[in-house]
Amino acid sequence: MDPRSEVLLRQARLFEGPVLLAGLPADDLLGQLPAAHGWSWHAGEQAQLDARFAGRCHYGTEPGAARFDSAVLFLPKSRELTDYLLQALAAHLAGGMLYLVGEKRAGIERASKQLAAFGKPRKLDSARHCQLWQVQVAQVPLVPQLxxxxxxxxxxxxxxxxxxxxxxxxxxxxxxxxxxxxxxxxxxxxxxxxxxxxxxxxxxxxxxxxxxxxxxxxxxxxxxxxxxxxxxxxxxxxxxxxxxxxxxxxxxxxxxxxxxxxxxxxxxxxxxxxxxxxxxxxxxxxxxxxxxxxxxxxxxxxxxxxxxxxxxxxxxxxxxxxxxxxxxxxxx
Structure with missing residues (x-):
């Protein structure tokens, strides 16, 4: 299991409802969160997830049609991509919870500041050399045009x-x-x-x-x-x-x-x-x-x-x- 997924599962009660996992790794996280849907932009990981959890993850540059009332972004490498992904998710989460998870060496503490555009972020957990952050979306952005x-x-x-x-x-x-x-x-x-x-x-x-x-x-x-x-x-x-x-x-x-x-x-x-x-x-x-x-x-x-x-x-x-x-x- 990816260490970022392990950190999420330490707080599994937060993700029992319809949650969108954006940029999720190809591990058993969807199996542990039966109400979750995945969004991947990595064709290899998408193929692995689709083989195990058919129809529960989509591939592309947009959040897709699956309904969700909270979302988790697995921190990507690029700050510009992080900005786009956070806006794309927050645009569908008025009053809902948006989470950001990532490795410390990937810059999760710096990236967590990008959540401030939508509300007041707070750190929920730190384990496995990773951190999990949360913000309730109070300032809802427009849907970004890629x-x-x-x-x-x-x-x-x-x-x-x-x-x-x-x-x-x-x-x-x-x-x-x-x-x-x-x-x-x-x-x-x-x-x-x-x-x-x-x-x-x-x-x-x-x-x-x-x-x-x-x-x-x-x-x-x-x-x-x-x-x-x-x-x-x-x-x-x-x-x-x-x-x-x-x-x-x-x-x-x-x-x-x-x-x-x-x-x-x-x-x-x-x-x-x-x-x-x-x-x-x-x-x-x-x-x-x-x-x-x-x-x-x-x-x-x-x-x-x-x-x-x-x-x-x-x-x-x-x-x-x-x-x-x-x-x-x-x-x-």
């Missing part, structure tokens, strides 16, 4: 400017990160066919690929609902058509790909995790056509080359700059 919270920036490319739409919580919100910037300089001579942007974030890489290779089929894949929504907005802002998929890891990707391109994720919430990237390197071959190519950017200190060569084929380093490397390998 797209109005987007940040837009323009990339100046050789074939003209590209508009990027970034939603709260998406990697490198409102700016182009250095790793992606380096990868964008090394997209030439890709094999013809179906191209995948793995871990698409705001859709920068996928949009650039569609513009550069207009005859190719382009797919974008991410685990996060806010990234999926951002990518769709970025494509639409540039008049581009591509397939945007929600899924957890490379197993959710199409087969028969000509190339997989990625600035792969290395965080799971507030925790550093290389599991998704290592899975990509181990299993990319199964999604590539013969001669298909993997091209990715990674921090220079990460020893990915031996793993790529073990599972895919001979690996070249196309660039090594500003703490990042571009790796290229083709399926044997």
């Amino acid at each position: 797209e109005e919270l987007a940040q837009q920036f323009s990339l100046q490319l050789d074939d003209g400017p590209l508009q990027v739409i970034s939603l709260p919580g998406v990697f490198s919100h409102g700016r182009l990160d250095r790793g992606t910037a380096l990868l964008l300089q090394h997209l030439d001579r890709l094999p013809a066919g179906h191209l995948l942007d793995f871990g698409c974030g705001a859709g920068v890489l996928g949009a650039v690929l569609k513009r550069r290779y207009p005859q190719s089929r382009i797919s974008l894949l991410d685990v996060d609902a806010f990234a999926v929504a951002s990518s769709r907005l970025t494509l639409a802002a540039n008049g581009l058509q591509a397939e945007v998929l929600a899924g957890d890891g490379i197993h959710a990707a199409p087969l028969g790909l000509a190339a997989i391109l990625s600035n792969p994720p290395f965080h799971q919430g507030v925790h550093t995790s290389y599991a998704a990237t290592e899975q990509l390197l181990r299993e990319a071959s199964g999604h590539l056509q013969p001669g298909g190519e993997l091209r990715l950017v990674a921090n220079s200190f990460l020893q990915y080359k031996p793993l790529i060569e073990q599972h895919l084929g001979s690996c070249q380093t196309l660039a090594d700059a500003e703490g990042f490397r571009i790796y290229q390998a083709s399926k044997r």
